[in-house]
Amino acid sequence: MKKILSLLAIIITLTSCTDAEKTQLGGLGDKHTVEMYSGGKLVKTWVSTGKVQSSSSSDGYYFRDQKCDCNVEVSGDVVITRIK
DSSP states (O other), X not given: OHHHHHHHHHHHHHHHSOHHHHHHHHTSSOOEXXXXXXXXXXXXXXXXXXXXXXXXXXXXXXXXXXXXXXXEEEOSEEEEEEOO
């Protein structure tokens, strides 16, 4: 019964989501490339170990970096791309 209710909840959630929300749900465990720009020039690139989260207390984003295995928080001119 629990499995049926869980499946029903997932179906309702997915059918009521926008395309952007569905994409976000689909990228929960995926790696992302995070590129930071300054003056229109690329200054730093990271690869996350999982999802990149939007910070609720600022205009930035945070994630765990694959290379240094450390937490990183960025703000400003950034481009986040999901790696499939």
